[in-house]
Amino acid sequence: MTATATPLALRIKDVGKTYTGHRGTAVEALRGIDLDVAEGEFVCLVGASGCGKSTLLRLVAGFEDITSGQLDARNGPVDGPGPDRGVVFQDYGLFPWLTVAANIAYGPRQRGLPSAEITARTARYLTMVQLDSFAERYPSELSGGMQQRVAIARVLANDPAVLLMDEPFGALDSLTRERLQHSLTEIWQQVRPTVLFVTHSVEEALFLADRVIVMSGGPNHGVPGHIVHEERVTLARPRDVTAPEFNTIKRRLLDAIHAQLPDVALASVAPG
Ligand SMILES: Nc1ncnc2c1ncn2[C@@H]1O[C@H](COP(=O)(O)OP(=O)(O)OP(=O)(O)O)[C@@H](O)[C@H]1O
Ligand SMILES: [Mg+2]
Incomplete structure (x- = not known):
């Protein structure tokens, strides 16, 4: 098709x-x-x-x-x-030991992007999924819907x-x-x-x-x-x-x- x-x-x-x-x-x-x-x-x-x-x-x-x-x-x-190709599953797959912001920053960090770029991307996607005020929380402190938003932001941060x-x-x-x-x-x-x-x-x-x-x-x-x-x-x-x-x-x-x-x-x- x-x-x-x-x-x-x-x-x-x-x-x-x-x-x-x-x-x-x-x-x-x-x-x-x-x-x-x-x-x-x-x-x-x-x-x-x-x-x-x-x-x-x-x-x-x-x-x-x-x-x-x-x-x-x-x-x-x-x-x-x-x-x-970024993948988002049903079960979020977040790193429980990292904060929301660190989860989102994980991919860009792995790829060795400059730290200013990592900070900017993390902020951008945190805002996009409306979780700015939860940046320093841990996944277990969030509802399922919020965790799934983090998962989406984390994948998007890898472009x-x-x-x-x-x-x-x-x-x-x-x-x-x-x-x-x-x-x-x-x-x-x-x-x-x-x-x-x-x-x-x-x-x-x-x-x-x-x-x-x-x-x-x-x-x-x-x-x-x-x-x-x-x-x-x-x-x-x-x-x-x-x-x-x-x-x-x-x-x-x-x-x-x-x-x-x-x-x-x-x-x-x-x-x-
Ligand atoms: N690793 C595997 N080994 C053998 N058979 C498998 C494997 N993975 C999937 N299958 C079989 O392939 C078929 C398609 O499975 P798949 O998980 O892709 O379906 P699905 O459309 O996603 O179903 P659902 O809506 O339940 O998630 C099923 O019959 C499943 O049993
Ligand atoms: Mg399936």
Whole structure:
């Protein structure tokens, strides 16, 4: 599925991934994935549990190798993790022994940036995630939503071209989650990284993305994970989740997901 004429941040061509399961059995998680992502584009992946969303994200992150096909980031073929691709997971992954500010400064420090630059970046991203007054606190002193904001700031402080997010708001209560969706939209508008974002929530995908990709299948459903549908979303941001246009697209996406699903998998798709 091809993006616009803007330069590509990611080119995923006929990609397949087969894991080695228990007792050496082959588990074909993905087959024939074609997805081009334009620079600065916000793409969400949705689909039932086990269809390979996390696998695709891990391939792009370079945590796993592709089994077949071609996977290129801006610097060429992906052959491992790199600072051009930053990853945010559901469980924050902060260093508990470092303060909020030190967590954010960690990456730039590792890369040996001048200390004035590190200070400036840390301040910039602290402000962006609205945690200035918590700079000297430790992660354990913060709520889940605040910790996730630190995690986002920490990744952004490395200036990644591509931001990979795997259900980053999945563990949060719905109010916090909505707030973070708004914050992420604002941050994305300011910084304009390319984003590949996995979520179980169709509504969240539709609130955030320029394009929503629906995946289906998976080894537990007898066919490898693959892409079945996509929706380009041109609604102005911040999006009104009660608008009729919003809900028309949401309906189409839910239909696309449910059309592919055996009954057993239905329970794992959030209605929102
Ligand atoms: N390391 C692994 N070894 C063997 N099989 C794996 C491995 N990782 C994932 N799988 C299998 O690959 C399939 C896709 O898994 P993946 O985690 O990518 O799905 P997902 O869409 O992210 O699901 P969820 O929505 O539940 O997070 C599943 O059947 C899973 O069991
Ligand atoms: Mg997953």
